[in-house]
Amino acid sequence: MAADLILGKEVAEEVFVDLRKRIDALKAAGTLPGLAVILVGEDPASQVYVRNKVRKCEELGMRSVKIEMPASTTQEELLAKVAELNADPAIHGFLVQLPLPKHIDEKAVINAIDPAKDADCFHPVNVGKMLIGEPDFLPATPAGVMEMLKRRGIQTAGKHAVVIGRSNIVGKPMAAILMQRGVDATVTVANSRTENLPEITRTADILIAAVGKPGFVTADMVKDGAVVIDVGTNRIDDPSSPKGSRLVGDVDFEAVKEKASWITPVPGGVGPMTICMLMANAVRAAERASR
Ligand code: BQF
Numbered sequence: 001m002a003a004d005l006i007l008g009k010e011v012a013e014e015v016f017v018d019l020r021k022r023i024d025a026l027k028a029a030g031t032l033p034g035l036a037v038i039l040v041g042e043d044p045a046s047q048v049y050v051r052n053k054v055r056k057c058e059e060l061g062m063r064s065v066k067i068e069m070p071a072s073t074t075q076e077e078l079l080a081k082v083a084e085l086n087a088d089p090a091i092h093g094f095l096v097q098l099p100l101p102k103h104i105d106e107k108a109v110i111n112a113i114d115p116a117k118d119a120d121c122f123h124p125v126n127v128g129k130m131l132i133g134e135p136d137f138l139p140a141t142p143a144g145v146m147e148m149l150k151r152r153g154i155q156t157a158g159k160h161a162v163v164i165g166r167s168n169i170v171g172k173p174m175a176a177i178l179m180q181r182g183v184d185a186t187v188t189v190a191n192s193r194t195e196n197l198p199e200i201t202r203t204a205d206i207l208i209a210a211v212g213k214p215g216f217v218t219a220d221m222v223k224d225g226a227v228v229i230d231v232g233t234n235r236i237d238d239p240s241s242p243k244g245s246r247l248v249g250d251v252d253f254e255a256v257k258e259k260a261s262w263i264t265p266v267p268g269g270v271g272p273m274t275i276c277m278l279m280a281n282a283v284r285a286a287e288r289a290s291r
Contacts, residue, residue: 001224001225001258001259001260001261002257002258003228003256003257003258003259003260003261003262003263004152004261004262004263005262005263005264005265006148006152006229006262006263006264006269007265007268007269008144008148008264008268008269008270008271008272008273008276009268009272011147011148011151011152011273011276012144012272012273012275012276014151015147015151015276015277015280016060016276016279019060019276019279019280019283020060020061022283022287023060023061023062023283024061026283026286026287026290027061029290030290031092031286031289031290032062032063032090033062033063033092033282033283033285033286034062034063034064034065034090034091034092034093034282034286035053035057035062035063035064035065035091035092035093035094035095035119035278035279035282036064036065036066036067036085036088036091036093036094036095037050037053037054037064037065037066037067037094037095037097038067038069038078038081038082038085038094038095038096038097039066039067039068039069039097040069040070040071040073040078040096040097040100040101040104041069041070041071041073041100041101042071043099045235046097046098046099049097050066050097052275053275053278054066056275056276056278056279057279057282060279062279062282062283063090065091065094067081069081071101073101073104074103074104075103075104075105075108075109078096078100078104078109079108079109079112082096082109082112082113083112085117086112086113086114086117089289091117092117092282092285092286092289093117093118093119093281093282093285093286094113094117094119095118095119095120095122095278096109096110096113096120098169110122110123110124111123111124115136116136116285116288116289117285118137119137119278119281119282119285120139120140120278120281121135121136121137121138121139121140121173121281122139122168122169127168127173130173130176130177131176133180133181136284136288137281137284137285138173138177138277138281139169139170139173140273140274140275140276140277140278140280140281141169141170141174141231141270141273141274141277142170142173142174142176142177143177143273143277143280144270144273144274144276144277145174145208145229145231145270145273146177146178146183147273147276147277148229148264148270148273149206149227149229152262154206154227154262156178156183156184156185156206157183157184157185158184158185158186159185159186159205159206160185160186160188160203160204160205160206161175161178161185161186161187161188161204161205161206161207161208162187162188162189162190162200162201162203162204162206162207162208163175163178163187163188163189163190163208163210164190164191164197164201164207164208164209164210164211164216164217164250165190165191165208165209165210165211165212165231166189166191167210170210170231171189171210172189174208174210174231175187175189178206185206188200188204192211197221198220198221201217201221201222202220202221202222202223203223204222204223204226205223205226205227206226206227206229207221207222207226207227207228207229208229208231209228209229209230209231209232209249209250209251210231210232210250211232211250212232212234212250213232213234213250214232214234214236214248214249214250215248215250215251215252216232216250216251217230217250217251217252217256218252218255218256219252219255219256219258219259222256222259222260223259224259225259225260225261226259226260226261227260227261227262227263228251228256228260228262228263228264229263229264229269229270230249230250230251230253230263230264230265230266230269230270231249231250231270232248232249232250232251232266233247233249233266233271234247234248234249234250235247235248236248247266247267247271248266249264249265249266249269251263251266253265253266
């Protein structure tokens with residue numbers, strides 16, 4: 001089988017049609033939805049991700065606040081900034097870009113965010129609400145994957161979804177969403193110690209790769225006709241590219257696309273959906289604050 005592409009840019013544009021209406025309605029009612037992003041340090045990848053978020057905010061006519069703090073920022077200083085945003089009525093949602101410098105305790109920072117303003121949906125209260133099927137927000141990357149499946153008419157009910165990776169940001173919430181009533185997938189979560197991984201992934205109707213290793217998912221691991229979602233964002237050296245590097249996923253795209261029914265490319269697949277669903281969380285936070 002040869003796969004159809006699920007393009008993140010296209011699916012995101014469909015979501016933005018709805019978001020623009022909701023943003024206009026908020027503005028008409030006197031609320032300018034505002035998202036703040038805190039960036040600590042100068043990690044080049046993080047700088048790109050934060051720029052993508054700020055740019056999309058501005059494009060949608062939302063208020064966007066970028067807070068840049070030096071790598072030498074102490075945990076106390078960062079917690080003070082979080083407290084300030086928690087108390088700022090003009091900021092409806094915010095996030096702290098991860099990863100943080102090693103001397104800062106990520107968990108303590110996430111725990112300090114007001115759950116009502118938790119645009120990333122990383123606070124334990126929001127993670128718990130999502131797990132029990134009463135979400136206020138959804139984490140952007142798994143929510144983006146669900147939106148891609150939904151808007152391309154891909155059935156999840158009764159299907160075997162295999163998630164490779166169990167991070168708090170992608171794998172765990174992805175599995176939690178897929179197993180919810182109404183989504184109704186049968187979910188397997190694999191990790192780096194999983195035995196006989198290719199045997200398991202070959203039983204997947206929906207295969208979600210969130211490993212962080214270029215080319216990890218090879219064609220022999222994929223059932224004919226499977227839906228393959230590549231969450232990998234790996235920068236690899238490429239002397240032939242202008243920047244000397246390029247973005248690749250976790251999937252051997254060229255080989256796997258000949259077997260899958262649907263596949264997401266990298267770049268231009270899940271990445272744009274992550275940004276899109278972050279905006280959806282910011283709009284939702286503003287809607288919840290304004291009623
Ligand atoms: C695209 C991220 C790993 C660790 C922390 C568009 C993004 C990426 C790719 C983007 C990511 C990955 C983000 C593309 C945000 C997704 O066109 O393919 C957008 O900006 N992302 C992040 O904030 O933190 C990360 C990956």
